[in-house]
Amino acid sequence: MTVQSPARPNILERVVRFGGDRALCGIVTRPADNSNRPAIIIFNTGIIHRVGHHRMYTKLSRRLAERGYSVVRFDFAGIGDSPAQRDDRSPLEENCSGIREVIDWTEANLKCDRVVLVGLCSGADHSVVYSGDDARVSGVVLMDPSIPRTRWFHVLDKFRRLKQPVVWTNFLIGKGRFWKRVRHKVAKGDAPPPPVREQFSRQDMETPETVSYLQSAYQKMVNNGISILAIFSGGHSYQHNYRRQILDALPDVNFGDRLELHYFSDCDHTFTYEADRRRLFRMLNNWLDNL
Structure with missing residues (x-):
């Protein structure tokens, strides 16, 4: 109708x-x-x-x-x-x-x-x-x-993250992604895998295929x-x-x-x-x- x-x-x-x-x-x-x-x-x-x-x-x-x-x-x-x-x-x-x-x-x-x-x-x-x-x-x-x-995306993304006050606060108090990687490398001798979202993006969008x-x-x-x-x-x-x-x-x-x-x-x-x-x-x- x-x-x-x-x-x-x-x-x-x-x-x-x-x-x-x-x-x-x-x-x-x-x-x-x-x-x-x-x-x-x-x-x-x-x-x-x-x-x-x-x-x-x-x-x-x-x-x-x-x-x-x-x-x-x-x-x-x-x-x-x-x-x-x-x-x-x-x-x-x-x-x-x-x-x-x-x-x-x-x-x-x-x-x-x-x-x-x-x-x-x-x-x-x-x-x-x-x-x-x-x-x-x-x-x-x-x-x-x-x-x-x-590449330019990653440059801009780094600048965006560095402008966030929480990033520097976490750095000073030993929290956040940077310190997690450091602790993981000290404990196991290798960096941890990237977050799931980044894995998905790389695997699905950034391969040559x-x-x-x-x-x-x-x-x-x-x-x-x-x-x-x-x-x-x-x-x-x-x-x-x-x-x-x-x-x-x-x-x-x-x-x-x-x-x-x-x-x-x-x-x-x-x-x-x-x-x-x-x-x-x-x-x-x-x-x-x-x-």
Whole structure:
């Protein structure tokens, strides 16, 4: 059933089941009048269902629909109102298959042969993995996608830590990571393993194989004419901490004029504050107008 909100008479919303088995659940928000603008497909962030953190995706969908865009926000298998997968495919394979099914539905039912993929964190990573293999994708909006750390990242990270008073307090009273390493080395003759978070980052993001894979995925997007809006926040400081990091981390990718890059240094990872969301929405509107 399609619903027209009294507060927003110029947009329509309906619940849709996607795919051959109608397993994926989503909400389509579209303008009351037909538009030739690309459709916007919004992905889950982690296990957060289609409304997004702080209802960010619900608000974004309605604002974009008021500007003439059809917007689809849906739940991957096993999240929100979409049941868990029922075959032996990996979660990534299942989700990429789901993305294609949603785009197929969008093309057939909304008459949109161009789409823009929008994702935060894992949603951004799904956009990177998928978009280079589908000619219907004309743009991607990546918020805090996973990227390798760089030498300059580590320099800035050291300075950030050294500016924290607790670091010097712990040093003076014999607490903290530095003294733990010293005591472990004295006791066992070797330094302790790095924290789990650092192990995960190194193993998954900084190996030559991962860097090569990411460079190939981004270059494929560029070669296919896909425009990229990449926005990084200060809330993921353990993964990225400066604007140009994606360029330094993936030096073999020739982004050319396909990449618009921003860094919200004072914004947290989930855009908690309304002012940060307004800033994000304005930036997205401007970028879409020039797509």
